[in-house]
Amino acid sequence: MANTIKDIRKIIVDKLEAMVDGGGDKIFNQVFAYAQGNFSKYPVAVVKPVGGRGTEIDTHRNERVFSFVISLYQEQSQAGKTNQEADDIMTKCSDAILEAFDQDKTLGNEVEIVKVVEFDTDFKVAAGTFNFANFRIECLVVVPNY
8 A cells, every 4th residue: 555645646646647538538638746837738737745644543553644736727828728618628627537536435445545625626817828626635544653
């Protein structure tokens, strides 16, 4: 089982990179495991660890919850996607995230449980217009403490 931020983030990134739609096309054109701001292909997913908490179960084990944010980005522009196209793509990506984590509650038996605990969507105008979404997920693991 995975029990580090690095290992769990890699599992999440690999999962996002492997996601395909009903036609076999990749859901995301780029996936990053670190904060990034200059994207060349959309839609994009960025996975960032944002915190965690833990408790002692007994003298041999700790329960730890790692929190990550998956940020999705889709550009809108005259040369890129229309507002409606960008919204449709973001909705498709958001539904795919929810479905992927609902259907794989243990990330391939690497964590005890993974949950999408909250998400939000919006758009922003700054050197272009972007649709974006943020998904906060929590991964619970049991870690030996000896």
